Amino acid sequence: MLTHEENELLTRVEGDAPMGQMMRRHWTPACLTKELPEPGCAPRRVRLYGENLVAFRGLDGNAGIVGEHCPHRLASLAYARVEQSSLQCLYHGWKIDAQGRVIDMPSEPEGRRAERIRHKAYPVHEAGGVVWVYMGPQDAVPEFPLPPWMDKPENRIVVSKIHEAANWAQALEGTLDSAHSSILHSSEIRSDASVQGSTDRSDGERLALARPSVDLAPRIQVQPTSYGFRSAAFRKPIKDADTTDYVRITIFIAPYTALPPPSDTWRPAQAFVPMDDHNTMLYFFAWSDTKRLDQDTWEKESSAKIGVDIDREHRKLRNRSNDYMQDREAMKRGDFTGIPGIPFQDFAMQETMGAIVDRTRENLGASDFAIVRFRQMMVQAVRDFQAGLPAIGTAEPRVPLNRLRSFQALLPKGTDWRELDASPEEIASFRSLHGAEPKAA
Ligand code: FES
Ligand SMILES: [Fe+2]
Structure with missing residues (x-):
């Protein structure tokens, strides 16, 4: 039997909940590799620790994971076009790359400073049929540890x-x-x-x-x-x-x-x-x-x-x-x-x-x-x-x-x-x- 407080500590993972924050210090499975079967395929929605994200595979073949909602006016990037190594929001065409940079804002006058905007993006590692993501502090991303099944062909x-x-x-x-x-x-x-x-x-x-x-x-x-x-x-x-x-x-x-x-x-x-x-x-x-x-x-x-x-x-x-x-x-x-x-x-x-x-x-x-x-x-x-x-x-x-x-x-x-x-x-x-x-x- 646990107390109510212990049960909350054990189970809650969203937002600032300490269990979720602690879990984020580990690499987390985000989706299966086969859910992103080829370069430029449809992005996939991913939900982790209460955050809505989108996984995609750019035309360069690399997987990326970014926040689901476009930094402009929050349209879902699950519907976005995949362009080179970025997602292009369908609503006004902003392009967001796998590092969370806004690299194009076609709806804005020239000179609008896109570099001030930083969209949510997390590091990704693909191994063992899974796309993994690191959602802990981004100034200290640990090396990907080999899970028990991972050193097999x-x-x-x-x-x-x-x-x-x-x-x-x-x-x-x-x-x-x-x-x-x-x-x-x-x-x-x-x-x-x-x-x-x-x-x-x-x-x-x-x-x-x-x-x-x-x-x-x-x-x-x-x-x-x-x-x-x-x-x-x-x-x-x-x-x-x-x-x-x-x-x-x-x-x-x-x-x-x-x-x-x-x-x-x-x-x-x-x-x-x-x-x-x-x-x-x-x-x-x-x-x-x-x-x-x-x-x-x-x-x-x-x-x-x-x-x-x-x-x-x-x-x-x-x-x-x-x-x-x-x-x-x-x-x-x-x-x-x-x-x-x-x-x-x-x-x-x-x-x-x-x-x-x-x-x-x-x-x-x-x-x-x-x-x-x-x-x-x-x-x-x-x-x-x-x-x-x-x-x-x-x-x-x-x-x-x-x-x-x-x-x-x-x-x-x-x-x-x-x-x-x-x-x-x-x-x-x-x-x-x-x-x-x-x-x-
Ligand atoms: S909401 Fe995405 S570009 Fe406007
Ligand atoms: Fe069982």
């Missing part, structure tokens, strides 16, 4: 995105909450004593997941790090439960990214990017260290196919207004939720809590331990930031994010999971943070 990274009508923290808490997966997603995740971890099984048209456990009440432990934390969910396996634990490790990278445990096929990463206080854009990445991945298959698997699951703006076709098309007949036939697709099951639960859930009214349990730690960590990070300390995840020494790996395994009981699969920098970062945390009650 292009055919080993796939990415899709979906709009969620809920606050960013609420959406992220879904991924940090291991317990719900065995219940909410129980029709998608089969139990199978013969598998070694979570495994993709071909199931007719689509892949299905299998896990070696039927335990619905995982015990949770959390190991803080300099970038966020690792959390472990321990479940009793179907086989050898006296000597073995089934352990699923999820990684939280502050401020809004999570690496859920991998399957045979994918290593997933999810970024819960705040559009404003009440809306989030989910970026579903998958990558593989060894296999070539297929974008089309990933869009189907993540329920993010345009025209089937979402519209061109990535808004869901099944949503609160049609009760996610829940099928009660399918439930009678044995489907647990009547809502097809793991992400849509999550949306149905998270969006209908209210866009910002009232965390003063909850009754948390032992299985919510990772969520409790996430909230404590982020509220403390915001308070530190307000006191003048660096934003969480930006201070030296930093753990190289491209080496982070979530995992899952059947482990002999008593194995210390905290340093398994961790890089030397990560292990040093755990040790500097006073070792392990106490277990959940």
Whole structure:
């Protein structure tokens, strides 16, 4: 449970809200590269931290991100013509370049000083199928850090995105909450004593997941790090439960990214990017260290196919207004939720809590331990930031994010999971943070 003040600190990202200001110290996903498919293509509206922006690709091929509303009389630049490396407003023809300079004012007499006007514009970096933007202080733009999936060849990274009508923290808490997966997603995740971890099984048209456990009440432990934390969910396996634990490790990278445990096929990463206080854009990445991945298959698997699951703006076709098309007949036939697709099951639960859930009214349990730690960590990070300390995840020494790996395994009981699969920098970062945390009650 949080106080009202803590809930506001945790969730609010617009304007001067300290969480939004802290998040702006990180490079933020703004749109998919394929939304700007070619030089001179249609600009795309982007909303981040409550700001309306436009992303475009100039005739030189470079992407730019500027404020949506023209500095003259605020017409939308989403309709602008794309000229060389600038946008030309349709209303009176002013041209604004990717640095925010007004480079032409054809409606004004010669000699009008355009250089006095500075339009909002942010630095852009394209990598891993995404156009990233830096919206923090422009006198100190940090180098682009390689996220965990980013040092792969292009055919080993796939990415899709979906709009969620809920606050960013609420959406992220879904991924940090291991317990719900065995219940909410129980029709998608089969139990199978013969598998070694979570495994993709071909199931007719689509892949299905299998896990070696039927335990619905995982015990949770959390190991803080300099970038966020690792959390472990321990479940009793179907086989050898006296000597073995089934352990699923999820990684939280502050401020809004999570690496859920991998399957045979994918290593997933999810970024819960705040559009404003009440809306989030989910970026579903998958990558593989060894296999070539297929974008089309990933869009189907993540329920993010345009025209089937979402519209061109990535808004869901099944949503609160049609009760996610829940099928009660399918439930009678044995489907647990009547809502097809793991992400849509999550949306149905998270969006209908209210866009910002009232965390003063909850009754948390032992299985919510990772969520409790996430909230404590982020509220403390915001308070530190307000006191003048660096934003969480930006201070030296930093753990190289491209080496982070979530995992899952059947482990002999008593194995210390905290340093398994961790890089030397990560292990040093755990040790500097006073070792392990106490277990959940
Ligand atoms: S409003 Fe854009 S040029 Fe006038
Ligand atoms: Fe879920």
